[in-house]
Amino acid sequence: MKKAVFIDRDGTITHDIGYVHKIEDFRLLPNAVEALRLLKDFKIFIVTNQSGIGKGFFKLKYFFEYNKKVLTELKKHKIKIQKTYYCPHKPEDNCECRKPKTKFLKDAEKEYGIDLKKSYVIGDKKADVELGRNASCKSILVLTGNGKKTRKEIKPDFIAKGLLEAAKWIVKNDKTQ
């Protein structure tokens, strides 16, 4: 079985201005490329809540365009994202896919043969940390994006300054397992 790292997008890999969806606002966070390169022994997935779509702030096509930009940019650096799982719903929709619900991780488990117990979730919000917990992965909070606020709300397995420190911890932790 394969190991995976499920990574939040906005505020974790890329700069988040809140409901970010315009190409001109795209910016990778510092060391994001270096971090993702370190995770070469893992399958990497993006898992993102995009309630801005459900709330009517922007159309699905802008989400696709923006996300394509993210993936293309990462590909230039030879980083492959297996799949982007996105939830377009509002919290009130009470859907099955919005983080911290585990539907997407269960899908990946089946579709890609992922061992969730040997996998990790990285993100900057409470829902990311809870997602890791709910799916029996290890959860890492990054202090980029919303992370500093989140730190007061919940205790993850590890707190990292950013994605690079998170990736380093995963590599170290993985060796001792």
Ligand SMILES: [Mg+2]
């Ligand atoms: Mg985020």
Ligand SMILES: [Zn+2]
């Ligand atoms: Zn959903």
